[in-house]
Amino acid sequence: GNSVTQMEGPVTLSEEAFLTINCTYTATGYPSLFWYVQYPGEGLQLLLKATKADDKGSNKGFEATYRKETTSFHLEKGSVQVSDSAVYFCALDSGGGADGLTFGKGTHLIIQP
């Protein structure tokens, strides 16, 4: 079956540091890959996505590249801010919208001023 593995936190960084959150997956076929973010006290929001190999998703300074050869979709940001403090979830969809998402366990990111 499908599965998503991501580094577990909490991850604590200083403001303006470089961020990488690792995500690898196991899936049949060619899934779409997603990063979702959950800010404190808020709902789940789509951060970025990629639908095929070598695609790069980007949003709000965050980037992730769909690497089929390493089955990875690592999230990166060059300079984090305190407002980036949140829980980040890597997820995949192998059913083309018909089967829902398989989520990783989430990474709690804490950015200190």
Added chain:
Amino acid sequence: SAVISQKPSRDICQRGTSLTIQCQVDSQVTMMFWYRQQPGQSLTLIATANQGSEATYESGFVIDKFPISRPNLTFSTLTVSNMSPEDSSIYLCSVGRGGGYTFGSGTRLTVV
């Protein structure tokens, strides 16, 4: 993307009772999905609801505990039945559209 209105946003319930959660979508969608997020955990898919047919449940979830209705293409309900403290979680509905998924704001359920 679709806009989902989910209610209630939170509730505190006595064990042994049931709670029904509603999700209203601003456009017609074929599939609606229900997830559970236990405290400090990731999201787990409970079931997929298709209009006009019975919901499809994931392993570990059963209809008697989590009955789902899907009376039309814009609305669905999830009932958490005979609740125990272990059911304390955030419950979310979701729809797929345009290669992505939109989530409701969630229902934070506490069972005492």
